[in-house]
Amino acid sequence: xDFNQLVAEEYVKLFDFQGDTLxxxxxxxxxQFTIIGETQDRERVLHFFAAxxxxxxxxxxxxxxxxxxxxxxxxxxxxxxxxxxxSTKMTFQQFSDNLQELxxxxxxxxxxxxxxxxxxxxxxxxxxx
Numbered sequence: 107x108d109f110n111q112l113v114a115e116e117y118v119k120l121f122d123f124q125g126d127t128l129x130x131x132x133x134x135x136x137x138q139f140t141i142i143g144e145t146q147d148r149e150r151v152l153h154f155f156a157a158x159x160x161x162x163x164x165x166x167x168x169x170x171x172x173x174x175x176x177x178x179x180x181x182x183x184x185x186x187x188x189x190x191x192x193s194t195k196m197t198f199q200q201f202s203d204n205l206q207e208l209x210x211x212x213x214x215x216x217x218x219x220x221x222x223x224x225x226x227x228x229x230x231x232x233x234x235x
Contacts, residue, residue, distance in 0.1 A: 114151070118158035128166070128173070129225040131159050132180060136232045141181075152177050168210050175208045180222060181231070188230040198223045 121138075123131035135155050141148050156174035160167055167173040179201070186196040202219050 114154045115157075118154045121158055121162075123159050123162040125163070126159075127221070127225070128159065128176060129180060129222055129231075131155075131162075132177060133231055148181070149174075149178060152181065172209045172214075176205065176214060176222070179205055179208075180226060183223065183226050184231045187227050 117139075121131075121135060123134065126134070132155070139151075141151050153170070153174050156177050157170045159177075160170050160173050167176070183196060183201055186192055198220060201223050202216065205214055205219065207213060
């Protein structure tokens with residue numbers, strides 16, 4: 107509802123992501139705010155995160171939607187790479203292929219995707235409780 111949206115918009119303003127890589131900003135965010143609920147609820151929260159990230163780093167992505175798509179992909183990658191119940195882990199090529207043309211109709215830079223993939227592979231976003 108409108109009230110919840112205003113609260114979310116004000117809450118994310120408490121975060122300063124200026125100069126942070128997307129994975130570093132996401133780590134800061136999930137360290138302070140546990141994202142729970144159904145997939146649709148999680149995506150809504152991540153949309154607020156993406157909007158704030160772009161506010162702090164206006165030249166990094168062409169739109170909030172592009173940043174949001176990549177943020178959701180990072181969350182899925184994190185689960186895929188670090189959930190012990192998943193035996194076959196996503197490769198970089200699969201991660202990259204899943205994101206084709208999702209940067210407002212274009213592809214994300216391979217260097218960006220490789221950097222994000224390796225960052226998540228080397229260190230999960232949040233410690234499991």
